[in-house]
Amino acid sequence: MEKFVAYILTGVYAIFFLLTLLIFHPIQWLCFNVFGYQAHKKSVDWLQFFIMRCTNILGTRYTFTNNYNIPTNQPLIIVANHQSMYDISPIMWFMRKHHTKFISKQELGKGIPSVSYNLRHGGSVLIDRKNPRQSLPAIMNFGAYIEATNRAAVIFPEGTRSKNGRPKPFQTKGLEVLFKKIPSAIIVPLTINNSWKMLKYGKFPMGIGNHIKLTVHEPIKLATFEGDKAVLIKQLETTISQAVEL
Numbered sequence: 001m002e003k004f005v006a007y008i009l010t011g012v013y014a015i016f017f018l019l020t021l022l023i024f025h026p027i028q029w030l031c032f033n034v035f036g037y038q039a040h041k042k043s044v045d046w047l048q049f050f051i052m053r054c055t056n057i058l059g060t061r062y063t064f065t066n067n068y069n070i071p072t073n074q075p076l077i078i079v080a081n082h083q084s085m086y087d088i089s090p091i092m093w094f095m096r097k098h099h100t101k102f103i104s105k106q107e108l109g110k111g112i113p114s115v116s117y118n119l120r121h122g123g124s125v126l127i128d129r130k131n132p133r134q135s136l137p138a139i140m141n142f143g144a145y146i147e148a149t150n151r152a153a154v155i156f157p158e159g160t161r162s163k164n165g166r167p168k169p170f171q172t173k174g175l176e177v178l179f180k181k182i183p184s185a186i187i188v189p190l191t192i193n194n195s196w197k198m199l200k201y202g203k204f205p206m207g208i209g210n211h212i213k214l215t216v217h218e219p220i221k222l223a224t225f226e227g228d229k230a231v232l233i234k235q236l237e238t239t240i241s242q243a244v245e246l
Helices: 002-035 037-056 085-094 115-121 132-149 173-181 195-199 229-242
Strands: 061-065 076-080 100-105 125-127 152-155 186-193 211-216
Touching: 002 037, 002 115, 037 085, 037 115, 061 085, 076 085, 076 173, 076 229, 085 100, 085 195, 085 211, 100 132, 125 132, 132 152, 132 173, 152 173, 173 229, 186 229
Parallel strands: 061 211, 076 152, 076 186, 100 125, 100 152
Antiparallel strands: 186 211
């Protein structure tokens, strides 16, 4: 019975989701080309808000827990586990005051209304995960941009999403590059729970009645960490993984 209801609700969701992307695409274009970065950023924030409201059609709820006062005048490296594409909008919305930017695979840079435009023009970086000669310099330039602008780099060190919520081992290279290029960063560990359930049946129908939870762990000032950076990465992996609900 649940899956039958999921088929119906997914169809309704898909209509509203597509309309949201199509409506915000020209809004983004206008904001970026006429009014500049701040206006474009606002349009992207509200895009994320309405994408989340679309998922409410599926019975999706969101809880964001942050007990820390994270400054907005320093760059951040937000390190999170990755469960699905539905990780993105809540991170961007709930942490919008930090100007979140993503390391994304280059395939997402074209063909998706609103989403591809923002990835190309909003400060994120598109990488070819199979080509280190392209990806590493791109991440280095991205890190320098985050350091210069006091914005927030979001990285999913697992590389690919977990299809069952179980965390995958961290790949360290991207983090190592960001640590080097953003020396004044505050590192923000973030655990995401239950977004994988949005795709538990596959792409159609979608999972319904899910409670997506985002939990911010104690931030770490990179400049004051005295140990080996490999130890820091392992510490981040442990902190994030131990909070995953299986």
